[in-house]
Amino acid sequence: MRRSLGMFNATVLAFGFAFLYLPIVLLIVYSFNASRLVTVWGGFSTQWYVALWNNQALIDAAWVTIRVAFLSATAATLLGTLAAIALVRYGRFRGRTLFIGMVYAPMVMPEVITGLSLLLLFVAVDFNRGFWTITLAHTTLTMCFVTVVVQSRLISFDTSLEEAAMDLGATPFQTFLRVTLPLISPAIGAGFLLAFTLSLDDLVLASFTSGPGATTLPMRIYSQVRLGVTPEINAASTILIAIVATGVIGAGLLAKRNASRAREAEKNSGNS
Amino acid sequence: MNEMMPKPGRTHFLRMLVPAVPLLWLAVFFLLPFLIVLKISLSYYVTAQPPYAPVWDWGDISGYFSALSFENYRMLVEDSIYFSAFLTSIRIAGISTFLLLIVGFPIAHAMARAPVSWRPMLLALVILPFWTSFLIRIYAWIGILKPEGLLNQLLLFCGAISQPLDILNTETAIFIGIVYAYLPFMVLPLYATLEKLDESLIEAALDLGCPPWRAFWAITVPLSKSGIIAGSLLCFIPAVGEFVIPDLLGGSETLMIGKTLWSEFFSNRDWPLASAVAIVLLALLVIPIVIYQNSEARRLEEKP
């Protein structure tokens, strides 16, 4: 039944999203501000983007961050998906309650606690802190978010599809590979992206667990923020936002195209 | 239940791997560290690398235990700074969670009532800010809230105030920051629950003589209880230990426990004391964490 959004709801949404996006819009605007100061508009300029290009420290940090994010997100997706499968499909196994507890706890645990504890672990086993410790830390934090995303998809999964595959001769493993996995892959993809973002953005965990030569972008930005920022950071953020927005819009358009193709196919098959 | 058929022998081992691998990882990288923190909290500070003693000596266990001290915990109890930091953190987190509910519920509700074709886009819009640097968005609020900042400029311009408001470096700024940063964490669980709500229940209530606002309190709110709990805990618990927001927006007056832990660790290099702070914080949050885990476990069960 086609219903339009009431006036009240539409206003709520408008204000809510305005609140969410105001700082972002400001960031983008001021990245083009010729003046350094937030309060003064000095005219349109791309000088900060140029400065960004030359800011080796920032670029290095960005590179570290991306590598850490990619590796940790991959590991987190793998672990998180396994955990989700165990939670949804394995019924009551020994240690399930403990399992559930351990999967959900990192989601809510304050990062200062997890950061501190991981650092102490690395020190206790005399593991050199740096790139890999940050990666391990991020994997641990983000895998539970992947679990939540994949698990909710698994729960709404139509198991009669798997039953049909097995009826037609596929073993459970083959069924999983060729029926289940492809169908839940959007959720797994979403989990990966979520893990990637959380890693990209994390300051506290990285600060505790990093070592010499492994400074992430948030760490670099934080140290600069305390001192006084140049709008190069705004420029960096704007670039990041642009990349992400393009990705999301692209994914959305792709999804829409697939949906309308599916609708066309249905219509045609109905006519024939 | 969606149990796969039991299989013998080798494949059974493979099946066992599925929960075992993540479980093992979490046991090593999540549980074990807590034990280490506990152990270190019972040590004392030395100017050494690492800056605590006694260090675990596999040979001398009895000597190790006799050297343990509760000095750190005594300091926490005696020095009122820590006590008030704990209280402040809980208070601020609590108020922020309440504000998050007030702001987030209407948004989630409006999203759940939106035309179906809009919903993926609305969801994406809520999640998108996630993708931009958290640190930088908080930093942007500095620019908005400071005395020469945007908000004050706007209010002075409209004549709503005559003196710039002192928001930055106060608790109010922290509230704004937490609500801003944690909003998706409140909206998403609420939206998930509200979306599943059968609209015909609201229509039935209207049909039976209930005006819309009363139908909201009698039907919508009770039936979205699990989402409210999940969203609230998902925001409250991490907010208690929040560091970045009080550090950037709260100034030196507001002392939250996350900042305390950070400065004990990085500035004072007093790892044992920082560990003690962490253990106490953990103890305070244990009950909410367990409630959250139970609520999620129950949500796992109840879905069809």
Next chain:
Amino acid sequence: MSQRVRLGAVRSTFSPWNDPTAKPLIQFQSVTKQFSDTVAVTDLSLDIYEGEFFCLLGPSGCGKTTLMRMLAGFEQPTSGKIILGGRDLSGVPPYRRPVNMMFQSYALFPHMSVERNIAFGLRQDGMPAKEIGDRVLEMLRLVQLEPLARRYPAQLSGGQRQRVALARALAKRPKVLLLDEPLGALDKKLREETQFELMDLQNDLGTTFVVVTHDQEEAMTMADRIAVMNKGHIEQVGTPGEIYEQPQTRFIAEFVGDVNVLEGKVAGRDETGHWHVETSASQTFLTVDDPDEVLHDGQSVAIAIRPEKMIVGRHLPLSSPNLMSGEVWDIGYLGDWTVYRIRLDCGSFIRASRANVNRYVDNPISWDEGVQLSFAPDSAVILSR
């Protein structure tokens, strides 16, 4: 001379729609409802009288649900008025109308017990607690669910949930009770029982019932009057007998019950007053009656004959009216009836059905046999559209 009355034309003495002094309880006046890209209801006018058991019948998408929701107050008409008891309902929200609805999905509040569900509407009115208790008990007795008062909806069967939904909707003693596909979720046996229960209930309470359904058997069994809807219009309003035996359009003839439609051309009258129609179905012309006097010579016409009005046999008397011949293509044995699908010599198909009156039959008609068909001139209905 005895009055020849068409079967089904008169059902009972209750017929306020025939009384010129009676004022209708509900009036739809030129109601149109347009959604953003479709028109659900177009310029529809309808009168429903107090105490009627009224049915809105039609295929999905015909607009019947939209009409009902406008009466309940969940949609507002784009144009036109809805009058209830003399009062214009424009702009009146659903919680201020003396109309209550039994939802298709029942919409029972899952977090409230049966008792509290039924009491819900009464508490909205601010009724004193003691009275609420008494009324809830009365309702529980009415639907025979007294022992289940404390249970929750999740603990009830489908049939029990339906009765709770009914009790809840009747608790406020509304002037009009709307029922949205009330029997759809029930299995066949339960459906039949519930049909009669609903009729008895309506009779006892005297409340005006408006039922929306796509199941014509349901409508025919329960309703005093039926409005057959198609594509946002009302095609015909009448008693079940009128709808069945005097369908005004081809759509109605085909939607309600089974029917054979023969097309042909009028070719004059004979001395007995019967009209002759030339069709491909018969070697000679067909003879039909035209009591409403719509026919004239040379007109293209469609005539409808219900299968049970067809007489079928191996050899029928030569004097049988409207004799046709063909072979048995298919037989459907339904227990109480047998349906024959017969391929006429000209190629078109006719359905004939007859009741299995005897348990034992010598030499029953079988597949591929040659048979003859006949029907009386007054069994045919002339379809105007």
